[in-house]
Amino acid sequence: MSFPQQRLRRLRSTAAIRDLVAETRLGVDDLIAPLFVREGITDPNPIESLPGVVQHTVSSLRKEVGELVDLGIKGIIVFGVPLHKDPTGSGAYDPDGIVQIALRELRDAFGSSVVIMADLCLDEYTDHGHCGLVADDGTVDNDATLDLYGEIAIAQAEAGADVCAPSGMMDGQVMAIRDALDEDGFDQTAILAYSAKYASALYGPFREAVDVEIADGGDRRAYQQDPRNFRESLEEIRNDIAEGADMVMVKPALAYLDVLSAARSMVDVPLAAYQVSGEYAMVKAAAERGWIDGPAVAMEQTLAIKRAGADMILTYFARELALKLQ
Ligand code: PBG
Numbered sequence: 001m002s003f004p005q006q007r008l009r010r011l012r013s014t015a016a017i018r019d020l021v022a023e024t025r026l027g028v029d030d031l032i033a034p035l036f037v038r039e040g041i042t043d044p045n046p047i048e049s050l051p052g053v054v055q056h057t058v059s060s061l062r063k064e065v066g067e068l069v070d071l072g073i074k075g076i077i078v079f080g081v082p083l084h085k086d087p088t089g090s091g092a093y094d095p096d097g098i099v100q101i102a103l104r105e106l107r108d109a110f111g112s113s114v115v116i117m118a119d120l121c122l123d124e125y126t127d128h129g130h131c132g133l134v135a136d137d138g139t140v141d142n143d144a145t146l147d148l149y150g151e152i153a154i155a156q157a158e159a160g161a162d163v164c165a166p167s168g169m170m171d172g173q174v175m176a177i178r179d180a181l182d183e184d185g186f187d188q189t190a191i192l193a194y195s196a197k198y199a200s201a202l203y204g205p206f207r208e209a210v211d212v213e214i215a216d217g218g219d220r221r222a223y224q225q226d227p228r229n230f231r232e233s234l235e236e237i238r239n240d241i242a243e244g245a246d247m248v249m250v251k252p253a254l255a256y257l258d259v260l261s262a263a264r265s266m267v268d269v270p271l272a273a274y275q276v277s278g279e280y281a282m283v284k285a286a287a288e289r290g291w292i293d294g295p296a297v298a299m300e301q302t303l304a305i306k307r308a309g310a311d312m313i314l315t316y317f318a319r320e321l322a323l324k325l326q
Contacts, residue, residue: 024307028325032075033068033318036209037061039098040083049205050277051284053316055081058102062109069114071322077117078102081210082125089125093151100159107160117163118156128215131168140223142170149173150180157186167194169223174243193245196233196259199224202252202278233259252276257308264309273310280316
């Protein structure tokens with residue numbers, strides 16, 4: 001018998017057979033929409049570097065979530081932009097802080113029809129823009145920050161968050177948050193840990209979205225991971241699961257598909273990937289110039305993240321993709 005030259009192409013010949021044999025399927029319920037809510041504004045405020053994404057008022061946020069729920073989206077993650085920032089980021093754990101107000105509103109409006117997640121960090125709330133408390137010598141104090149993370153978790157859970165998602169990359173943060181939640185009776189509040197989070201240049205547009213500028217031209221390399229490292233991610237993920245994470249995350253997504261794929265082989269807990277602001281902005285910018293077919297690239301890239309092993313994808317394309325996937 002000669003080599004079957006036509007074999008691989010037989011199953012590509014029609015759309016129907018391609019659908020039948022597809023190894024990866026992207027569904028609306030794989031998507032989690034990141035949403036921003038800003039204190040002290042009366043109308044939604046467009047974010048220039050994230051076309052189509054806005055800083056919401058509490059009421060426009062509620063409307064947006066309603067529309068996403070109608071499209072079949074099962075998860076959202078909320079980020080707060082407070083009016084006032086201070087050295088300890090008090091808006092993050094103030095029971096009347098903007099995120100807590102928004103969480104209460106969403107919880108009341110949507111009950112259990114959507115999983116409400118809250119990003120758990122200090123950087124949106126601190127005047128220096130770091131994810132933790134800054135000590136006198138200018139370094140971020142890991143252990144003092146953990147106490148505040150516990151307070152944020154309690155404030156978020158009390159306001160109705162189903163899931164706290166710590167993104168600050170402090171060592172021991174998952175255990176500190178789990179302990180704080182359990183002690184206050186929030187044993188049903190889950191933790192989605194940003195476990196393998198890199199110090200990435202791809203977070204640029206997000207900083208505009210939350211009005212964060214790191215003081216003195218600083219960066220997060222002393223707590224977020226070095227992009228040169230791979231094995232370190234697996235250690236971070238193992239630690240977070242041992243500390244009690246219910247779900248773990250790799251972030252950013254596309255540039256770290258090797259990490260995502262290895263994490264998939266290693267763990268059995270649900271695995272998330274965050275297609276971050278810079279990944280979204282690049283697609284939007286090139287599409288705006290007519291250089292790429294934006295919706296097609298968005299679909300291809302999100303599928304690639306799913307194929308590499310993500311169970312859930314946090315993406316600013318959530319609404320657009322959900323419309324396409326109806
Ligand atoms: C920290 C946080 C960041 C993002 C999510 N949570 C910013 C950072 O670590 O500097 C980035 C998300 C994105 O770029 O889309 N609270």
